[in-house]
Amino acid sequence: MAFQQGLSGLNSSSKALDVISNNVANASTVGFKASNTIFADMYASAMTGGTSSLQVGIGSKVAAVTQSFTQGNLTATNNPLDMAINGNGFFRLSRSDGSIAYSRNGQFDVDRNGNIVNATGEKLTGFQALDTSGTQTVFSGEPSVIYIDTTNIAPRETGxxxxxxxxxxxxxxxxxxxxxxxxxxxxxxxxxxxxxxxxxxxxxxxxxxxxxxxxxxxxxxxxxxxxxxxxxxxxxxxxxxxxxxxxxxxxxxxxxxxxxxxxxxxxxxxxxxxxxxxxxxxxxxxxxxxxxxxxxxxxxxxxxxxxxxxxxxxxxxxxxxxxDGYTTGRLTGLSVSNTGVVQGTFSNGQVRDIARLALANFSSPQGLTSLGDNLWAESFESGQPTVGAPGTGVLGSVTAGQIEESNVDLTQELVSMIVQQRNYQANAQSIRTQDQILQTLVNLR
Missing domain, CATH: 2.60.98.20 (Flagellar hook protein FlgE)
Structure with missing residues (x-):
């Protein structure tokens, strides 16, 4: 008499409910990606050599918990530095310990040091503008922390x-x-x-x-x-x-x-x-x-x-x-174009490119390691990141003044919750039946 199957079923359903509950809890978390539970059956390979048609399974297990990186809905906000990615890619963030993390949460603001940061202080990285004197801005070739210089721009004599x-x-x-x-x-x-x-x-x-x-x-x-x-x-x-x-x-x-x-x-x-x-x-x-x-x-x-x-x-x-001349100007506002260029608006009417966002994409986003706080880290399974500007290669574009909502489908999650609840009850019933059979054997005279 074995209780293994029922116990494994209870454990699998319990973990599935944990995943569903986590999805429901984060239904309003910006940039959150819903997780799915993948189950697998279990067999004892030693039984009859593992080839006989008499094999009986010993239950189920959770093979993996995967995340769905489908696009979430976009919602407009009043913050010009809020950003949403349309398509592939992650925002590239520098953490306090110098490590790099990745996120789909585009809620940003400027801190007192002139860095664009998220709610937990991670700094947005990009390609800093090196030369804005020509018809096209020259950006640096290596991504670094974006710095917003609030120094007044020099005047320009009329030519x-x-x-x-x-x-x-x-x-x-x-x-x-x-x-x-x-x-x-x-x-x-x-x-x-x-x-x-x-x-x-x-x-x-x-x-x-x-x-x-x-x-x-x-x-x-x-x-x-x-x-x-x-x-x-x-x-x-x-x-x-x-x-x-x-x-x-x-x-x-x-x-x-x-x-x-x-x-x-x-x-x-x-x-x-x-x-x-x-x-x-x-x-x-x-x-x-x-x-x-x-x-x-x-x-x-x-x-x-x-x-x-x-x-x-x-x-x-x-x-x-x-x-073409202008007086000196102070920074009065910031905006982000759909190509990820952070621009400063000055009191003299000038608009200057400050930096261009860096996005990163991975061969296998499923392999990323979740860090919490809407952050992921590179892992061996994810592969190395492909870093570039928005709209280049396979990287998506950026929409300013919007955020990407969680891709959790609450209706689907609630239905899945009912299904797992029934599965849990059925597995509990399986254990109860095994107990009754065992009790019958114990009561034999």
Missing amino acids: TASVGVNLDSSEKNPLNKNPVGSDINNFLNYTAIPVESYNYTTSMTVYDSLGNASLMNLYFVRDPDVAGVSPNTWTVYGRLSNDVVPDPADPALSTGAPLENLGTITFTNLGVPDSTIAGNGVFNVTRTGAQLGTGADDLNFTLDLSRSTQWNTDSGVTTSPRQ
């Missing part, structure tokens, strides 16, 4: 500037108008330029080497009539706002650096800049440090007005002013 304007083709030189206007050349050294001395004015902001902003005022004057006909040539004058210095002798005049004649822009009879004239509508603007008076270096930039037109409509800006 190129552009604006497109339409100059009303019906306009005439101020001296050819009725009533007659003023000659702008008589007011080059004055702060206030009479409105009757020019046809149109606009302005744009430029920056010196220290990040000081200056307003570049532009004045457009159509050239005087020739034989009663207005030429399609306009003279452009410019002055920076901080060029103007009050005249100590007569503050009312506010004389200072002159309004500079930058050059001319000539249009064809179709109202577009004449391309046969070299450099038409492109001007070089130069201001010395002394003229700027800010302690900055000399300012030199190219002003491009070649997208301007001369059509019969009101004068105005048609292409928004653009220039």
Whole structure:
């Protein structure tokens, strides 16, 4: 008489219930992967040589507990540093002891040292940005702990500037108008330029080497009539706002650096800049440090007005002013692109690449060792990790502002729980029956 089968069945069902209970307990754990119990039967190989049809099994056992690495549902959050992986891969984390762990839990924040960390302090790793000056950021070739530098970025002096304007083709030189206007050349050294001395004015902001902003005022004057006909040539004058210095002798005049004649822009009879004239509508603007008076270096930039037109409509800006300079800026926010690039937004409007996430994938994720806290560790069975940026190779993409929920199916788990409960009861009944049979034998006289 043997109780082995029933006892093994109780033990197997009990372990299966443990696995189910663990799944149910972690149904709301971000990045959790449900486990499954795999059973195997047991036979005594010594019985009749292990080949006879008379073999009787001696019960069951739990052969393995595997995890299902299927994709969990994604949920939006209010944290821009929360991330979810779409597809294969794990976040690569550096632990306090220097070891590397892996996780699907993308709940991250920045600690006081500027590291992106999870709730238990593990640090997210990636490829740090080395050079952001070109059209494409150069990232380091080795993954390391991502560091968010909160130092203000240096200002950048304006090197190129552009604006497109339409100059009303019906306009005439101020001296050819009725009533007659003023000659702008008589007011080059004055702060206030009479409105009757020019046809149109606009302005744009430029920056010196220290990040000081200056307003570049532009004045457009159509050239005087020739034989009663207005030429399609306009003279452009410019002055920076901080060029103007009050005249100590007569503050009312506010004389200072002159309004500079930058050059001319000539249009064809179709109202577009004449391309046969070299450099038409492109001007070089130069201001010395002394003229700027800010302690900055000399300012030199190219002003491009070649997208301007001369059509019969009101004068105005048609292409928004653009220039490549900016003042110093402090870090105001962080974001993550779908390619895993961590970007910083600065108070001066600049966006800089800081780092790119490192994801890792394994030949056999089932072989990973569970560490708790939503972490796994590499093992011999898992194989070595394949590390790369999101969206490369077999690695999935990253979605910012979202998290991956547990892939536990509560309905399935509750059904499985009922099944294992019945299995446990049936195995208990098997032991009770064996006990009754044994009792009958003991009671024989």
